[in-house]
Amino acid sequence: MQPSYTAAEVARVLGCSVPTVYGYANKGWIRKVDDPHNLSGSTRFVREDVDQLKAEQEQLHAAGRSITEVAKQFGVYPQKVKEAISALTLDIQSVPLTVHSAKQRYAVTKEQEQEIGAYLKQQKSTRSKRNHLYVPAADVALYQSFLLAGEQPVRLKYNDQKELGFFLDDNDFLLYLEALRSYDLEPRYAIHQEKQEVQQGFTDLVVPTGKKAFYRILDVLYAVCGVENFNAEVRNGQLVASIRNGQYPLNEFVAKDALRILRNYIQSGKVVSEGNHWIFSRSDRTVQLVFKEEVYEELVGLAEAEGLSVQEWALRTLIKKRVN
Template sequence: MNEWYTQKEVADRLGVSKPTVYHYGKQGKIKKIMDPYRLHREARYYKEDVDRLAIVRKQIPTGMRPSEVAKQLGLSVQSVYKYIKDDTIKALEVPFGDERTTYVISEEAFEEAKELLQFSESERVRKIEYYESSNDIALFQLFQSSDNLIARVIRNKELDWGFYLPNYQKWVNYEEGTERYSLNPCYGIHKEPFDNKGYVHIKILKGEDILYPFIDFIYELWGIENLGIREHDLWVHISLKAGEVPFTELPFPIEQLLLHVQEGTIEIAEGLVIVRSAYRKTNLELPIKILDKVKQFAENEKITMSQWVERALQQSIDEEE
């Protein structure tokens, strides 16, 4: 009986790809049989090492890796790790290599996350989701009457636009709100579009104290032209365009806001709110054949080429680490 496996046999034995087998060898998880004279067409690995690793892998809980969850949910891998850290995605930390760990997401935990995260960060929020052009009003916008009656713009179950009156605990349509209750906007919601392309993604649970002060703040400073808001059952997803905007007063602690930033950074410096996307545009020169293949693969999965390349690079980095 052979005391070794070929690279393909190792891949089949461990249920991984051939490049992963190569990385296992580089990491010292399995030992490659030296072949300085190239007498064998395929790399070989000691059977004892491979069998030992197979036993270890069987003891590790089964499930999906963060990169696989990212692919299924249409998220960036970075966002998946953030959702794991804030416990939005339930994951089990398991050993990975020497003195390192990784995460495994069970099928049940994945389905829970899928139900909760029913949006794709790559799918830009449509303006009709948070802006009603005929009356020039925006979702959760603050209104007030001359006798200090407060109201917020919301949509009812039929998705009709109107106002919620907390003092009366009821919803009224736009006409009744403006005519009967004399509601007027507390601030403007329009600004010139920023030249920057990137966005910062923020997730705030409904009921959090910071939600409405933050929305008032960005409507007035960023304007609807430079943001997106998508309402979910339990929380609100906000896409804020990268840029630097001066302000006079911050109506909430910046530390409280930072807890809700999922992707990108927000800083306060010298009277400016500085919003930076987690992404940077770069130029890569690749053969046309590779670009055509990437385009085809991305179209098959209904994602962008950038997303496909990001995922491929992240998988390679994960394997190297």
């Protein structure tokens, strides 16, 4: 008699219930041992078939986890994972939903999981709820640039005693109120702009405080967007800012290379220059497509063949097209 398993042994090997084992046999995935005289005393299954099915299951599992499984791991809804895949333009492969299944699912590899996890962490952790750099009592902003006595550029900071003021060239600290009383102190730009209400969402950026771009980007945000239109804070040695999407008029304070520098530190969203304006917007957009009925039915068939909705199928196809 050929090597075989009992139903209970098959269930342990395949990680399923005993009734499922008989279901696999009825589908022809595994064969029962031919035992017309019932010499074994119970139904047994061909070991080769069971081992082959196990190998196929492991291969399917190794291809990657489903979007739902990835979402559970990161504690988010599957839609958030799909948004991350779209933003990162990841090429996610499709595999059968289960062994011998005609339906398909996405298979996210470990490397892609890491990219998605990093993206979701950045989205969750970097967006500040308000502009922590603005000091309402004095109507000024931290790191704002001023001219002292009409010529010396200085920046507003806190000293070790959490006093607001300016560090001078000789490392003396001049209190802000003292500077107002005893010197000609003038801001180099206005920090207030009209609040944007048209577009939704934010463009996020992260700049290490040790980079030259730190002050240049802050000056641009203050001068172009105004404190009303971006949330920000400095934490862990980084400026973390979220600019309200919209259209902002430029002014004489903005240098020619400011846009290029700004783009280098954008994490999500985008900014483009049009005429004398900068436009901040989402890097992904919702588009409505209209098809003839017969074309739409064909698309539905293609999507269902892969176990996807039409929207999921279209998104995956577009991502693949872009990557190729």
